[in-house]
Amino acid sequence: MSVWDSIVGQKPVTDQLCAIAAGDPKAIAQSWLICGPPGSGRSNVARAFAAALESPDHGLNDEPTKVTRQVLAGTHPDVTSLATDKVTIGIAEVRELIGVSEQMPGTAPWRIIIIEDVDRMLERTTNVLLKEIEEPAEHTIWLLCAPSAQDVLPTIRSRTRIVNLAVPSDRAVANFLMNTVNPSLPDEKRFNEHVAARAARLAEGHIGVARLYATDERVMSDRDELVVGVLNLARASDAVLLAGRLIDNAKGQADDDVNRQAAAAEAEFRRVNGLGEKDRIPTSLRGAYNQIAKKDELKRRATRRSRDVLDRALNSVASIYRDVAVLQNNAEDSVGLVNLENRTAITELSVRLTREGAVRRLDDIATARRRLAGNGNPLLLFEALFCALIPR
Template sequence: MQTDAPEQPKTGVWAEVVGQPDAVQTLFAAVRAAHLQVRGEPVPPGSMTHAWLFTGPPGSGRSTAARAFAAALQCSDPEQPGCGHCSACRTVLHGTHADVRLVVPEGLSISVAEMRALVQAAARRPTTGQWRIVLIEDSDRLTEGAANALLKAVEEPPPRTVFLLCAPSDHPEDVSVTIRSRCRVVQLRTPLSGAIAEVLHERDGVDAELAQWAASVCGGHIGRARRLATDEEVRERRESVLRIPLGLRRFSDVFTAATGLVKLAETEAVTANEDRNEVEKEELKTAMGAGGTGKGTAAATRGANAALKELEKRQKSRATRSQRDALDLALVDLAGFYRDVLVTRAGSTAPLNHPDFERSVAKAAAEWTSESALRRLDAVLECREALTQNVKPIIAVEAMLAVLYTG
């Protein structure tokens, strides 16, 4: 029996959700129901709920889908919610809508104090929009106390508040099972390379051949594909990482490669945050009356210094997270290389993660046994796990590279 499902939109905010037709159809149906609910009209049962959990592999576009959903909920176009042109859509996508609270953790965790303040704000009625929306990226970074504070709000939500959570997976260790049980899960998948290449070429203006290459080596990570296609330094960093497996000829190369890999992550973290850090410092100094003269300036200067120290503390935490993320991305590339070696040795026709390094993969497959390649792959995965346990990066990387050398 056929059902009258709303036609899936391909324009407006939904065009940003790449390669996720099933998820978009689910979200669009919920938006239609939400607009009916606001107007007091009958709503199809189960189509709209107050809490959503967006899950999927890294790069699948969890936060992009959540932002598109939030924009469509606030959209002022009743015929095509999520038009992308109205003021509500634009302000939500830019993070400036008064009724949408966006939480992007800049440190390694989300504190209970931050979550309590957020829950209090979420209890208020919307001011300019149709809904009060709380969007939490990387909700797997919630501390236990923060998760408990959020749980209370999700259990007894205000009538016009929607919670949107994003997490790498729906495993109980990532997001509290009590929170998951109260959310409707939207499972995203890894986008196909063809869909990624099409977006890079048609919307970002990337050369078709370069777009196809970036899509083939990004591991289904849309943001990574865009950076690879538009930034030569990113391409060079990837190549330097993928030269490591065959570059370990002497044991001394282990320490050289470890230092280089950690510095590579540090450099990427600095590059990603440098401009933003300076802008934040200047804005804070201006707000605190830096350079002022006259009565009261001494007290203002003391207050500015205290605020500046707090800002520097947050920036340091953000830099640590950026470095860990950059290093983890390098490890994912390494893991992909050893996976390609195993695929080649098995004679499989499965596509390679790094097709542009096919010759290096074939050389490694001819020199190593499958057991040796598997031990190397395990070492990379163990290093990733060690970094999540706050092991010092240089120690974790040196231990990994020692195994990569010996096999």
């Protein structure tokens, strides 16, 4: 399988980048901006492009080279990635990257720097990066990722070659789940084509969310409960109860996820250091081990994961009113419904609401998203939102 086969629903883009990677090195742009909506795979495209640029076979062979495997695993010494789970990317992090970018590559043709979510930079941080993007070191390529070109300052935009990704189709995402995700799971965790198709439809083109829906029954059932709860809103008390359940479910999902990651990190630490599952941690390794299990760090990660779950919940709620608008405009045959399992209730809601009412509720959801991003109180935020969604 070539490096490009792991990219979902982006064949025109991958064909273009494949040809560029295999072409004249002197003709390759050194600053790129890869744009696509959340879940479209922009970071994966950046890594695949980096692998194709660095590998002698340009990522085309069915059997990946050592270089390709290293780049995709994040262990190649000449490819550096910056991702963050913070609200913004800091100046210190960018300055460190700039220092790395000015070094000659050690083993590969290029020194490649990947920055995920470059839109999370404040203007003063972007200004630090600007000169390097405008005049990169001779052997350096910058691959920046953002939701859209409009999310990046014009000074950066104008100095990069822009690649725009499409939203992957439901069919492409379902095929990815069946052909790539399913074979990697233990037999008891594998899913069927119906689950893959439903997960792809509900994820609305977000590959990571589709994988989550297909592989985690709790996440899928929490979504189902949320959609039914929104469709049954009739009183303020319903809104308060639904908001409370949503916050509890988000915390539960986040804690499960963080605990799984912590357990995996501990297991890897023990493996690397030749320790059994129940062996005591030697005093000489205690400091390094404690870094894995820092309570403050785990709490921060759980809070971040909880916000991610709530943001995903807003997408699910928005899909209800998207479906309402589709039915009100007789567009089901052309664009389909997301929440097919709830078609009867959504049809009834589309009759009860005016078109203006459906649009107003989508605006209310967008407002809630901005407040959540601004660290608003999640419980109060969702109580207010669900009250606003009650049909009048």
